[in-house]
Amino acid sequence: MYTFSKKNIIQSVGVGTFVFGLFALGFLVGNGMATSSYAASNPQNSELLGKVQSTLNDKFVFWKSSSTLPTDKELEYGMIEGYVSSYKDPYTVFLPPQAAKSFTENVTGSFGGVGMNVGMKDGNIVVIAPLKDSPAMKAGILAGDIITAVDGKNMIGLASDEAVNLIRGKIDTNVTITVLHKDAKTVKDITITRKEIKIPTIDTEKKNGAFVIHLYNFSAESPDLFRNALNDFIASGYKYLVIDLRGNPGGYLEAAVNMSSYFLQEGQVVVTEKQGKGEGILNHRSTGLTGVPTGTKIVVLVDGGSASASEIMAGALKDQGVAKIVGEKTFGKGSVQELVNYDDGSSLKVTIAKWYTPNGINISVSGIKPDVESVATTTVKGKDGKVLDVPLLKAIEVVKTMK
Numbered sequence: 001m002y003t004f005s006k007k008n009i010i011q012s013v014g015v016g017t018f019v020f021g022l023f024a025l026g027f028l029v030g031n032g033m034a035t036s037s038y039a040a041s042n043p044q045n046s047e048l049l050g051k052v053q054s055t056l057n058d059k060f061v062f063w064k065s066s067s068t069l070p071t072d073k074e075l076e077y078g079m080i081e082g083y084v085s086s087y088k089d090p091y092t093v094f095l096p097p098q099a100a101k102s103f104t105e106n107v108t109g110s111f112g113g114v115g116m117n118v119g120m121k122d123g124n125i126v127v128i129a130p131l132k133d134s135p136a137m138k139a140g141i142l143a144g145d146i147i148t149a150v151d152g153k154n155m156i157g158l159a160s161d162e163a164v165n166l167i168r169g170k171i172d173t174n175v176t177i178t179v180l181h182k183d184a185k186t187v188k189d190i191t192i193t194r195k196e197i198k199i200p201t202i203d204t205e206k207k208n209g210a211f212v213i214h215l216y217n218f219s220a221e222s223p224d225l226f227r228n229a230l231n232d233f234i235a236s237g238y239k240y241l242v243i244d245l246r247g248n249p250g251g252y253l254e255a256a257v258n259m260s261s262y263f264l265q266e267g268q269v270v271v272t273e274k275q276g277k278g279e280g281i282l283n284h285r286s287t288g289l290t291g292v293p294t295g296t297k298i299v300v301l302v303d304g305g306s307a308s309a310s311e312i313m314a315g316a317l318k319d320q321g322v323a324k325i326v327g328e329k330t331f332g333k334g335s336v337q338e339l340v341n342y343d344d345g346s347s348l349k350v351t352i353a354k355w356y357t358p359n360g361i362n363i364s365v366s367g368i369k370p371d372v373e374s375v376a377t378t379t380v381k382g383k384d385g386k387v388l389d390v391p392l393l394k395a396i397e398v399v400k401t402m403k
Contacts, residue, residue, distance in 0.1 A: 040055045049079075064387050090120035090159065090403050091337050091352055094135075097345030102165070114192045115251040116141055118160055119307070119333065125160045127179070128331055129247030129305030132216055133201045138193045141179065143305035144248060146260025148187050149178035172366040202228050210240040210396045218232065218309035223258040230291055232279040239293070240399045243313075244301045244392065246327065246376075251309025253284070260316045261286040263298065263323065268358070270316040272334060275353040286316075299399040301391060302368060303376060307331035315357030319329060326371040326395040334363025 053080065077096055085096055115134025116127050127145040130137035147155050150166040167175055176191045202214045202225045211233045215226065233241055253271075260270045266288025273282040300314045300323050311330045317323035334355035340348045355363045374394035382388050 001122070001223045004252065004273070006172070012324055030056060059349075060091040067245070080120055083202060083389060091349065092351045092378055093349050095347040095349065099165075100345055102168075112193060112194045113137070113168045113197045114141070114175065114177070115197045117305075117307075118147065119161060119331075120160050121331075123157070125155050125158070125163045127305075128249045129303075131197065132247070133335040135192045135195050135199065141188050141190060142181055144182040147177060147179055152177050152178075159315050164226055192212070201225050202229055202322045203253070204232055206236065207392070208396045208400075209238070210399055211236055211238040212242045212244055212392065212396075214244040216248055218255035218259075218313075219246070220255070222251060224372065226259050227262075227291075228250050234291065235263075239296055240396070241292075241298045242392070242395045242399055243298065243323075244395075245310040245314060246301055246303040246305045246391070247305040248310040249305065250310055250333070253312070254307065256309035256312040256316075257284050257286070258272055258289070260313050261289040262292050264288070264319055264320055268320055270358070271312045272356040272358070272360070273353045274356060275336075279354075297402040298400050299402075300325050301395040302327040302330050302370065303391070304328050304331055306368070307333045311363050311368050312355060312357075315361060315363065319358040319361075324372065325368060326372045326398050327370050327374055328392050329369050330367040331366055332367035334365075 003005045005046050014204050077094075080094055084092060091114040109110055114346050115131040115137040116136040117131070119128055120126070125147040127136075127141055127143060127147065130141045147163050149155055153162070153166060155163050167177065169175060171194055174191055175194060178187050178189050201217070201222055202216065202220055203213070203214050205212050213226070213233070215222065230259045237377040245336050257270045264270065264286035266286055267285045269284045270286055271284050273284065274280070275282060296345055298317065298318055302314050302325060304309065306314065306327075307330065311334060312330070314323075314325055314330065335351050336353035336355065337349045338352045340350065342348070357363065357368070359369075372394065376391055378392055380388045
């Protein structure tokens with residue numbers, strides 16, 4: 001899932017469901033850059049490229065009778081792909097018109113899919129988290145799964161757009177996703193029926209003397225829903241609050257700043273953005289929203305599926321000393337992408353900045369480390385035979401012992 005600002009910038013993108021990895025020509029990315037740095041490396045002026053083109057023209061033959069030669073536009077996009085991939089940044093990608101159209105559909109409404117957020121990590125296509133009650137979650141997809149194939153097509157070494165384009169499809173059709181679970185030695189095929197995916201936002205519960213807010217994304221509507229949840233917390237009279245960000249892949253930067261502002265004083269830094277090659281600093285600060293009672297004890301619960309805006313909020317509350325973090329180390333996605341649209345309908349998503357917590361922690365490099373570790377488990381059962389949510393119980397235990 002992506003984090004958009006109102007300025008059409010993908011802020012601290014949640015690496016998620018809609019990461020595409022295609023291509024971009026030198027003259028397209030050259031605008032606004034120092035031309036002297038890029039003119040010499042223009043791939044269209046490459047002597048080696050000319051030799052390769054000549055060899056292909058002279059020697060290449062099809063081994064499939066149904067094959068056809070690439071069009072001029074396909075050749076252009078192929079050169080673009082090599083150019084941008086050499087930057088070795090999974091978040092700097094070019095979207096040809098059809099991919100750009102699909103991207104827009106993905107981030108603006110519901111869609112046919114299986115309901116999980118994926119991204120690139122250590123060269124692999126990794127599941128950040130399945131959405132709550134989604135077909136993916138019900139089928140057994142887990143946060144941290146490495147996607148090795150989709151409908152038999154090998155994904156190893158490919159960009160996440162390959163998986164996204166194959167996973168999405170017509171509602172009520174099946175897709176088989178081959179995954180390697182964390183710590184597993186062999187892969188597993190999981191067949192899932194595609195459904196219309198509507199991303200959940202928030203729900204609350206009272207558990208063991210604590211008030212729990214489960215937040216599933218930082219959408220445009222999240223701030224209002226979060227305020228309502230806080231009002232319910234205040235009305236409950238409870239003094240222990242757990243904010244559950246597990247499996248939350250991110251969302252709007254503005255939403256993260258807004259929600260953090262309920263717990264921070266006006267002017268305190270929520271997140272620091274280092275922009276461009278000169279790393280100019282922009283601090284996003286709390287607006288000092290009021291309402292949370294003085295003396296409230298707060299724990300933020302995270303896991304490896306907490307990314308982007310989740311990491312911004314968790315890092316802000318941790319570094320500013322207003323909350324403890326319980327759970328697992330977060331995903332580690334703290335870069336900013338700008339979406340640039342071109343006349344032919346294509347787009348370029350380019351990394352332009354990095355996120356740092358108030359204490360200067362590079363989110364992409366380090367993620368957010370918990371104060372108290374609690375590893376997720378599905379094996380512990382209570383007296384009634386139901387599986388216990390061990391991390392949540394640990395978070396409640398920690399918040400009730402805070403002074």
